[in-house]
Amino acid sequence: MSITGGNHKDRVPTYPADQPAIRLDDLTVAYRDNPVLWDIDLEVPPGVLMAIVGPNGAGKTTLIKAIMGLIKPVAGQVAIFGRPYEKQRRLVGYVPQRASVDWDFPTVVLDVVTMGRYGELGWVRRPRKKDRDLAFEALEEVGLSDLAHRQISQLSGGQQQRVFLARALVQDALIYLMDEPFQGVDAVTERSIVALLQELRRRGKTVVVVHHDLQTVSEYFDWVTLLNVRRIASGPVDEVFTEKNLRLAYGGRVAYLGHHSHK
Amino acid sequence: MEFAPLLENLLFDYTFRTVALGSATLGIVSGALGSFAVLRRQSLLGDGISHAALPGIALAYILTGSKDQVVLLLGAGVAGWLGTLLIIGIVRNSRIQNESALGLVLSVFFGFGLVLITFIQKRPDASQAGLDTFLFGQAATLVKNDLITMGALGAAALVLMGLFWKEFKLLSFDPDFGQALGFPMRVIDVLLTTLIVIAIVIGLQSVGVVLMSAMVVAPGAAARQWTDRLGLMVGLAALFGALAGVSGALVSSSVPRLSTGPTVVICVSVIVLVSILLAPNRGLLWSWLREQANRRQLQVDAVLEDLYILAVKHGDIGRGHSIEVLRTMSIGHGGVDRSLKELVKEGLVSETGEGKWALTPEGFEAGRRLESSGDEER
Numbered sequence: 001m002s003i004t005g006g007n008h009k010d011r012v013p014t015y016p017a018d019q020p021a022i023r024l025d026d027l028t029v030a031y032r033d034n035p036v037l038w039d040i041d042l043e044v045p046p047g048v049l050m051a052i053v054g055p056n057g058a059g060k061t062t063l064i065k066a067i068m069g070l071i072k073p074v075a076g077q078v079a080i081f082g083r084p085y086e087k088q089r090r091l092v093g094y095v096p097q098r099a100s101v102d103w104d105f106p107t108v109v110l111d112v113v114t115m116g117r118y119g120e121l122g123w124v125r126r127p128r129k130k131d132r133d134l135a136f137e138a139l140e141e142v143g144l145s146d147l148a149h150r151q152i153s154q155l156s157g158g159q160q161q162r163v164f165l166a167r168a169l170v171q172d173a174l175i176y177l178m179d180e181p182f183q184g185v186d187a188v189t190e191r192s193i194v195a196l197l198q199e200l201r202r203r204g205k206t207v208v209v210v211h212h213d214l215q216t217v218s219e220y221f222d223w224v225t226l227l228n229v230r231r232i233a234s235g236p237v238d239e240v241f242t243e244k245n246l247r248l249a250y251g252g253r254v255a256y257l258g259h260h261s262h263k
Numbered sequence: 264m265e266f267a268p269l270l271e272n273l274l275f276d277y278t279f280r281t282v283a284l285g286s287a288t289l290g291i292v293s294g295a296l297g298s299f300a301v302l303r304r305q306s307l308l309g310d311g312i313s314h315a316a317l318p319g320i321a322l323a324y325i326l327t328g329s330k331d332q333v334v335l336l337l338g339a340g341v342a343g344w345l346g347t348l349l350i351i352g353i354v355r356n357s358r359i360q361n362e363s364a365l366g367l368v369l370s371v372f373f374g375f376g377l378v379l380i381t382f383i384q385k386r387p388d389a390s391q392a393g394l395d396t397f398l399f400g401q402a403a404t405l406v407k408n409d410l411i412t413m414g415a416l417g418a419a420a421l422v423l424m425g426l427f428w429k430e431f432k433l434l435s436f437d438p439d440f441g442q443a444l445g446f447p448m449r450v451i452d453v454l455l456t457t458l459i460v461i462a463i464v465i466g467l468q469s470v471g472v473v474l475m476s477a478m479v480v481a482p483g484a485a486a487r488q489w490t491d492r493l494g495l496m497v498g499l500a501a502l503f504g505a506l507a508g509v510s511g512a513l514v515s516s517s518v519p520r521l522s523t524g525p526t527v528v529i530c531v532s533v534i535v536l537v538s539i540l541l542a543p544n545r546g547l548l549w550s551w552l553r554e555q556a557n558r559r560q561l562q563v564d565a566v567l568e569d570l571y572i573l574a575v576k577h578g579d580i581g582r583g584h585s586i587e588v589l590r591t592m593s594i595g596h597g598g599v600d601r602s603l604k605e606l607v608k609e610g611l612v613s614e615t616g617e618g619k620w621a622l623t624p625e626g627f628e629a630g631r632r633l634e635s636s637g638d639e640e641r
Contacts, residue, residue: 101437106495119444119445126429
């Protein structure tokens with residue numbers, strides 16, 4: 001018998017193939033009395049690259065924060081491969097919005113990426129060489145290894161975004177939740193990030209991305225959720241990403257799709 | 264010189280040594296822990312905690328009748344801590360913003376503390392209570408036992424800071440990410456705040472509740488100017504705190520009737536001022552110099568580009584152009600004279616006749632490169 005006893009098994013994350021990667025039941029989040037998310041049911045099958053789209057204030061960021069328990073829902077359940085997030089958090093990697101942190105913080109690129117290992121390390125234990133090596137490998141994967149010792153305030157927007165991606169890669173997760181990874185990056189960086197996301201899917205990971213640009217949804221993603229406080233639709237892009245659903249999500253404000261109206 | 268024997272005398276003087284060591288200790292601990300408050304943009308937190316500590320000191324005295332330092336500081340710590348939790352609670356459960364909650368708690372606690380102290384002083388048996396020294400601090404009252412208490416508390420706080428370094432870093436940089444990883448960030452927040460409370464409590468006797476927050480914020484703010492590494496910043500802040508403590512003690516003991524607390528705070532302010540002005544990269548002086556250099560370079564480039572445009576237009580590199588033409592083209596840039604001199608020195612421009620200037624072949628090449636790179640940027 002190990003010291004941890006019967007509990008031990010419970011702490012090891014599991015990912016049975018017959019379970020959806022993410023499953024939300026009746027999830028409702030409210031800020032004071034205003035519902036931000038209302039009664040969301042959602043199933044994300046494993047191995048998809050999914051966009052969450054919807055107008056401003058639709059609750060896209062809130063949705064991924066609620067999945068990770070960063071925001072407490074007033075009702076509903078979250079299951080990651082069939083079990084609550086608290087037991088499965090090792091399976092989930094997170095890329096927050098780039099602007100959510102102070103990039104003038106006194107630290108270097110490699111240090112930030114190493115933070116992806118903190119969950120594995122647990123309390124008090126310091127990162128060791130092995131952790132920094134893993135962080136360096138992740139930096140190589142996003143093409144930033146020569147900036148490893150650069151102060152983070154010297155990075156461009158696209159580089160900051162890739163640092164956050166590398167930090168999530170270091171988490172070595174099965175599911176990645178990303179909040180607007182294309183925000184404020186140039187076209188070249190956007191292409192390299194898309195290539196990375198598709199590589200992750202190729203490796204069997206599930207990637208959920210809060211996305212703004214409706215023009216690129218069909219090109220980048222194979223799965224999509226349309227959100228506007230309620231879940232409008234969710235499924236394969238070619239079935240769900242229709243003008244009718246977009247109207248429902250955006251109201252009358254959407255005048256595009258098919259015609260390349262704005263650029 | 265007179266300074267050396269003075270220093271020698273002081274080093275062997277019990278009171279001075281105690282005061283200097285005490286000030287250094289409080290400087291180290293508050294500087295190191297205050298760095299995190301600075302990075303989390305909670306500069307006012309120290310102010311809230313130290314003011315909230317005052318009623319704790321008074322209540323501890325009223326309840327125990329003891330003026331033992333440990334008892335009073337315990338009271339200060341508990342009150343400071345409760346005040347902070349109250350601030351956090353108000354922010355979380357109402358629409359009141361952080362700064363307003365802080366101001367509210369600070370003034371209510373501080374006012375209550377003042378009332379209690381006035382009450383104590385009016386009691387016949389308390390003529391020498393002297394609790395009002397906690398307002399502005401009185402380092403001269405420190406004795407060896409106080410130093411031991413301060414040292415032990417400070418060492419404990421620093422050890423805990425080292426232990427939870429990774430967690431505090433996560434809290435300061437990206438608390439959401441930390442929470443997603445499974446670290447209870449609220450608990451870590453309370454832990455860090457508790458350590459800052461300890462740092463403040465250590466300094467109350469010598470610096471006082473009114474000025475103590477300066478010792479939390481100033482060393483960290485100064486240290487941030489000099490380095491881009493968290494570890495170095497915390498170390499440097501501790502050093503600055505110690506430096507301010509010792510020099511404050513030195514100055515106040517060599518000038519009669521100068522209290523230590525305010526002197527220490529003035530010393531730390533000087534360190535901040537010097538850091539803000541002179542630190543490389545972030546210092547105001549350097550960024551001003553850089554700006555000037557940039558401006559010069561732009562002026563020089565503008566003249567070079569103008570000469571290039573003229574040469575292309577006339578199809579003749581060797582043809583000289585008068586300075587007036589260049590001045591007209593450079594309106595808004597200025598410094599044409601100096602720019603020409605610089606370009607001549609670099610061998611890019613030569614004087615073809617009285618007041619006439621033309622590009623050399625190298626200059627023409629440089630002008631072409633400048634022009635095409637400018638186009639690309641556009």
